[in-house]
Amino acid sequence: MVELTRDNSTQQPLVAVEDLSVCFGRQTVLRNITLRIPRGQTLAIIGESGCGKTVLLKTLIGLVRPTQGQVIFDDQDLSQLNDRQLSRERLRFGFVFQNAALFDSMTIGQNVAFPLRQQGNCSEADIQRLVLERLAEVGLPDSVVVKKPAELSGGMRKRVGVARASVMNPEMMLYDEPTTGLDPIMSDVVNELMMRARRRSSVTSVIVTHDMRTARKVADRVIMVYPASRLGPDESQIIFDGPPSELDRTKDRRVRQFVQGEAGERLMEMRQASRQLD
């Protein structure tokens, strides 16, 4: 009985994606995606570039409106909320963008303090304290507070992004390619920050990544999204769903090729295309 209550699959999911499709003009990016993310789970979404991972991540927080289907966050259909309600719900999320997306016109301190000021419940002294605490947690000194984002390195900006996303103690963290463009050591630092965030507040996390090391190290569960354009009309876009340990045992050739970083049939397609051009 105890085991059953611990089983994530039996819990009410924090996020439920129901039959979700997203199209931009005539291009279908996501098609009939159904996904449940239980509370406390760390889910990694892997897949080749352009397959719709980031779009899926942005749909979870309502930054992209679904063409069909719904995203239910904590029993609320996000598409049914008005602008104001959606803005309020978004304070329960933390989003780390691929290139950190820090506000150029603000200092690092103002960037990290932004969600706190937006919420409007904290005194200025509390805001200053929380900003310094969060920056210290990601290993940045107090002196960066007055700097502008342009004065920091890519790794430092990414860590500021993590600090800003986590300053409100969100229930759900969304990471868009958090280790892309970083050196291996800095990648590991960011991996450690993600794991620390989970340990500290058992936050639910979704990580979009190409980095298999991140997926294996940080995630409890991995799904692989395949481009809709390369699939038949009835095929599911999620071609793998399981724990990271299953990634090496899967029989699906497409998943194996991705995990092992083999171009495989893509090389053949490129050769065919160049032959046609000749």
Next chain:
Amino acid sequence: MAAVTHSSDEPDQPDNARANAVVEWINDWGGVVIDGVSAVGDLTLFGWRTGVWLFTRLPRRETLLPNFYQVGVLSLPVVALTGTFIGMVLAVQSHFQFSQIGLETRLGAVINMSLVRELGPVLAATMLAGRVGSAMAAELGTMRVTEQIDALESMGANALHYLVVPRFLACLFLIPTLTIMADFMGVVGAYFYSVFVLGIDRHFYLHNSREFIGGFDLFVGIFKSLFFGAAIAMVSCYRGFNCTPGAEGVGRAATAAFVISFVLILMLDLFMGIALDTIYYAIWPGGAKLFF
């Protein structure tokens, strides 16, 4: 005769090519019309949603003041300078024509009327569109491309409320100030050039200026400028928000913001000029007829 020689299996190629070209032409123009209608609808919705946020909650001081400073304070010198030169240019250009018929003392009336009703507001609006509008489009476009707008929304802020409403208010409230500055400097520039360079009698120049310019003329210029300011802010912010990815997209947004704003300024100027004069003459019928 040529058609008879073709067998039934072979299509008439020149006719087919012509038909295809016509279909393609219709297709292209259809696309342009649909895109245009869609853009107008989109801009209207954008304006409506901005309006809703404008009346729902006022933006914070820290978002308003930098925009007011940018639009108002930093635009004043350039508007003053161009206003002065426009006044002097009008004096130069009109002097020859008026001196031919011995009416150079009426120069002040014509120049000041042109400045206060038309050139002052249009010049201030053009400078605002060029200096501030395209900068707004480029800034918001860069924020869109670098996901800063998404970041803003992900942290519980509404991008329209946070980014568009302060810019809209700054343009709306400060363009009358810029217009007054352009009018004033134009009038001063024209006066100095006419009196001290062209040697027109100071007394008659001032007397005729006062005689022909009324409060309504000043009102028309300032009232029109409010619409110019609103149009510049909406178009520029809309182009920034809908910027296509990449440096080219940002550049295109900035250019389009200026070009569309400028065309809108001229269109609004024409229609509002006609409308306001019609209202004026409806209220005070003693004035001259509008069109004839």
